[in-house]
Amino acid sequence: MDRRAEFKRWKAQSLSKADFSRKGCVDEDVVELVQLLNDREQFFTTSSCAGRIILLEQDMDSFEVQKQNCCWLLVSHKPCVKDDVVVALKKANGDAILKFEPFVLHVQCRQLQDAQILHSVAIDSGFRNSGITVGKRGKTMLAVRSTHGLEVPLSHKGKLMVTEEYIDFLLKIANHKMEENKKRIERFYNCLQLALEKETITTNSHPKEKNNSYKKKSNPGKAHDKCITEENDKVLENDVDDDPGISVTIFPEEY
C-alpha cells in the first residue's frame, strides 16, 4: 500500500474510534480548529485540550508518582473564582496543586512537509514549545505546546499553606492566562487557514481541496494577509533561544 493510501486508512480508523478522554468529546474552544485539520486529507488530530485550570491532589509521601497517586479535585475549561477552589480544597487530605495547563494538540501528518507547515503556524501563533516527532516507520506527529503555564502547590498533608486572598490573586492570574490562551488558539486557527489556502494555491495538486473542502471561519475578517505574531507573545514565552540566562551560541540565520 502506498503512503497516501496507508495514511488515509489510518485516519479513517482513528477518527471512527470513540473518544477515550474523561470528558468524552473535543473541548468547545477547539472544535472548529480540530474540524479544520480533520477536513484536510493530510492531517488528523489524535488528542487536544483547549486549556484548563485544574486542582489536583497527590500523596506527597511518594510525590514522584503524580499520575498514579493523584486525584482531580477540580477541572475547569472556563475561568474560576476563589470559592470554586476553596470548596474543592476541602476534599484534600494530601498535597493539592493548582495548575493552569494551556492549549495542547497532537496532529498526525501525512508527510514531514505537512508537519513543517503546521509547526511554522504553531510557532508564529505563540506556541513556542511545539515540535515534530518522527517514528521509526515514518509516523509523523506535530505536538502544539505553549510555555504559558502555572503550577502552584497550595496545601501540604491537608493543611492549606496559603491564604484565601492568595487564592483569589492566583485565580486572577490563571484566568488571565486562560484568556490569553484563547486568543492564541484563535490566532492559530487564522494563521492555519491562511497557510492552508496558500499551500493549496501554491501546490494546486489537489483541486478538490481548493474548492473549500474546509469551512471558512465565521469571522473571516480576522484572517489577515500575513500572519503576525503579536510582540507580546514573543516576550511572554520562555524559550531558550532568546533567553540571555542560557548558554547559547548564535546560529546563522536561514541555514
Added chain:
Amino acid sequence: MDRRAEFKRWKAQSLSKADFSRKGCVDEDVVELVQLLNDREQFFTTSSCAGRIILLEQDMDSFEVQKQNCCWLLVSHKPCVKDDVVVALKKANGDAILKFEPFVLHVQCRQLQDAQILHSVAIDSGFRNSGITVGKRGKTMLAVRSTHGLEVPLSHKGKLMVTEEYIDFLLKIANHKMEENKKRIERFYNCLQLALEKETITTNSHPKEKNNSYKKKSNPGKAHDKCITEENDKVLENDVDDDPGISVTIFPEEY
C-alpha cells in the same frame, strides 16, 4: 557543497563563536553531555541550561510582557534555602514569581535520522516535551524539554502574598525537582551513550567514531544494556497522550 560538508562548516562556525549567555559558559551539570554531543560529527549543541530556580520580578500593569519588563532577582543552578529568596524578595516592588525551570537543550543535527535517535533517547529519559524542528532549508534541530516545572507568583506590587513558611515549603519542592532533574540528565547521558554506541556498531560507516571518539563517562556501570525509563518518570510527566482528561483517540502502535 554537499550536506555533510555544509553541516561541518556550520558546526565549526557555531562552536568557535563566543557563548552569548549571561553566564558565559555551559552549566557544570551538562558539560559532559554537551561534550559527548559535540564530539560526534552529526551533532552540535546551540543552547543549554542544566535547570535552575529563578525569582523574577515583573511589572504587572503590563504582565503580558514578561521578558521586556522583568528583572531577575535570583538565579540558582543549585538548591536554594528560604533566606536566599526572602532576601532577594526585598528588592521587589512589582510582582515576583518563583520558577523552577528544568533542563533544556537544543541540538543541531546533520539529518533527520540523527534527530530521531536523539529524540528517542530524550523521551526514554523522561523529557517528554522534546521535539524536532525542520526548517525550510532542511536545518534540523532537536529541542530537549521536560514538563517538570514550577511557576508560583509570590508578591503583588511589592506586597508579599505568601508566608515565609510557604516559601520554605515551596523551596523543598523546587529543590526536589532539581534533584529529579539531575537524575534525568544522567539518564539522558547514559541512554545517549548507549544509543550512539549501538548506532556506530549498526551503521559501521564511520570506523573512526567507533574508536571512542567521545569520552566514556566515569561511571560506566550506570549504563545498562537497555535504556529503561523509570516508572516514576512516566507518571510524573504530564503529556497528554496518557492523560484521561484530554480529548484523545488511540493511535495504533508501531505505525
